[in-house]
Amino acid sequence: MHTTALPTSVTRSHFGSSYFYSSRRQGCPSERLSIMTKFVLIAALGAIASVSAAGPAAVNLGKAGTYAILSKSGISTVPTSAITGNIGVSPIASTAITGFSLKMDSTNTSATSTQVTGSVYAADYATPTPADLTVTIGDMEIAYTDAAGRTPPDHLNLGSGDLGGKTLGPGLYKFGSTVIIPTDCTISGLPSDTWIFQISGDLVMAANMRVTLVGGALASNIVWQVAGYVEVGAGAHMEGILLVKTAAHFRTDSRLNGRILAQTAVTLQSSTVTQPYLGRLLAQTADILV
Structure with missing residues (x-):
């Protein structure tokens, strides 16, 4: 390699x-x-x-890939959180976005918050936002189904679902139950490599633990498809795209380099969410055409 x-x-x-x-x-x-x-x-x-390049074909997020946090049921924060990227809710209305002290823009198509470096969107905002969000939510659901349906796995029930202390190379990982990260773990690979983690249960990360990327691995190439809920403990640091069937909970001072794309609610407690760098190996070759 x-x-x-x-x-x-x-x-x-x-x-x-x-x-x-x-x-x-x-x-x-x-x-x-x-x-x-x-x-x-x-x-x-x-x-x-x-x-x-190693690992499964990348999961296409569609328009959902333009959001740091996307939810069908609501996004709440216990201030002060810091989100880099857009956030949005649909089909639920903007009243389900709480703790952000939203300020509408002049067109009523989006809002801003001091906790969001980006825009805030909701299904009850002015046209074209509702239609755009319908497409975006659809893309999120398609991406979830795509990730969940990949076969065959390269690794089945690795560590009986305990990823603590492990170094994870590119590939398709399948788990028949809950996955835990009780101690630090490492994801190792090239910028062109990919990972998909198919989790039938929940994904639970202990407080103050860390997922670390090495070798050039990119958070944008790491997908966690979770049928249950995601919980990132206080002070913990997570990496990757979270495609979550139910809820995502980020405890006090937790951090994510990635995206939260949840089909129910997202709750933050003074958390930091930063949408990932979208670099790819081939994108660098554009430097040649000057």
Whole structure:
């Protein structure tokens, strides 16, 4: 895996935008890559990425991927929480968003809150918000069904559902009951790798524990599909996209680098939710086309 990742770093250090700008400024035609050569290089990088990527095909979040928190039943906070990204509720109305001290914008299509770096949307706001949210909620449900239906698993009931102390490589993980994270665990892989955790029960993370990403693994490539509820304990740090059939509870000072996409309620207690970096290996090749 290390050798397949190497061309990416080489490309960025030797064929990045600064290299081409430098060649143009110095007027050295022999050092310039032709347009055709650039596209050949991009195709080669695409092939490398395809070979090097491990894990299941990514789950398409659709419009739900534009939200840090999305809920069908309500979002509540015990101030002060900090959310980076949009939050929204549908089909329930904005009265189900509590603790945020919302302020409507001039068009009544969205609201703002000092606890949200982004916009707040609800099904009873002005057009086109209700229709947009209907599509978004539908995309969330499709993503949940997609993640839940993937087969065959690479790992079945790993650790009897206890992920504490484990290092988790890319793949499809299936659990027939509740999953617990009683101690720190690590998710290890490349930026192009993917993980899906299919959990038939609940997902419970103990207080002050941490999920750590290493090797370039991205929270945007990690999906936790949970048929029950999610609970992240006080002071704990979680990573990934939470596709939750029921509720999500984040206790005091808990943190998530990811998204909460819940089909019932989301409750926060002075929590931090940051939508993840969306980087992908191939996105970096755009540097070549300057």
